[in-house]
Amino acid sequence: MVFRCKKIDFSTGMVAIDKTVGCSVLSCSANLQNMKNLLSFAFILMALVANAQYDPDYKKKIQPQQEDEHSPFNVGLGIGLDYGVIGAKVAGYPIERLGLFAGAGYNLLGVGYNFGAIGKILPRKRVCPYVTGMYGINAVIVVVGADEYNESYTGPTFGGGIELRVGQNQNFMNFGLLVPVRSQEFYDDWDIVNANPTIETTDPLPVGLSIGYHFKFQ
Numbered sequence: 001m002v003f004r005c006k007k008i009d010f011s012t013g014m015v016a017i018d019k020t021v022g023c024s025v026l027s028c029s030a031n032l033q034n035m036k037n038l039l040s041f042a043f044i045l046m047a048l049v050a051n052a053q054y055d056p057d058y059k060k061k062i063q064p065q066q067e068d069e070h071s072p073f074n075v076g077l078g079i080g081l082d083y084g085v086i087g088a089k090v091a092g093y094p095i096e097r098l099g100l101f102a103g104a105g106y107n108l109l110g111v112g113y114n115f116g117a118i119g120k121i122l123p124r125k126r127v128c129p130y131v132t133g134m135y136g137i138n139a140v141i142v143v144v145g146a147d148e149y150n151e152s153y154t155g156p157t158f159g160g161g162i163e164l165r166v167g168q169n170q171n172f173m174n175f176g177l178l179v180p181v182r183s184q185e186f187y188d189d190w191d192i193v194n195a196n197p198t199i200e201t202t203d204p205l206p207v208g209l210s211i212g213y214h215f216k217f218q
Contacts, residue, residue, distance in 0.1 A: 071093075072217075074214045074216045075088065078212020081136070082101070085105050085107035087103060090103075091214075096124075097121075099117065100118075101116060101118060112152070119131045127162055129161070132178075133156065134157050134158075137152050138155045138156075138180035140153070143199075155180060155182055155186075157178050159178035159210070161210060172213075172214050176210035176211075177210070178208045
């Protein structure tokens with residue numbers, strides 16, 4: 001039997017082609033080409049946001065050493081494990097430097113999710129470094145046309161990045177690097193895929209990207 005399907009290219013995914021049946025295998029980690037595509041998307045998004053929020057009087061309004069006021073709640077849209085791969089993230093901050101978040105989205109197999117904590121290092125600065133840890137779906141294997149390989153895997157993920165405040169409001173861009181701790185079950189199943197002589201695979205990279213735009217609320 002021959003399956004006809006399109007090659008899958010996904011910004012946080014690794015793609016392998018089944019030459020015999022024309023199928024694609026995907027797991028949620030980044031390869032170099034897809035990372036370039038994701039960075040291009042991020043630059044376009046930043047340009048659109050900057051243009052939408054341009055204020056010709058900004059230089060007159062800005063004050064030296066301006067700092068953010070504490071905002072206890074934000075909602076963002078983005079790409080990455082903390083957004084459920086392609087989705088949204090909601091974060092709340094019971095204290096200024098420590099927040100809790102939940103993210104959910106689509107991971108090409110179904111609903112992806114993660115929940116965890118964020119620690120901000122410079123919470124009131126325009127550029128705020130942070131560290132994060134989370135638990136949820138951090139790996140997916142999808143074979144188009146051969147559903148017996150399809151599976152999601154849960155585990156912890158750790159990482160860090162920066163929040164870059166945009167314009168006069170408290171909205172911000174998020175840029176992060178995430179390191180998933182994949183389960184032994186994932187590696188066992190991945191070995192089965194690799195053992196299939198009709199499937200050409202590329203091992204998943206150890207890190208993934210997180211890029212999003214967030215709206216802050218008081």
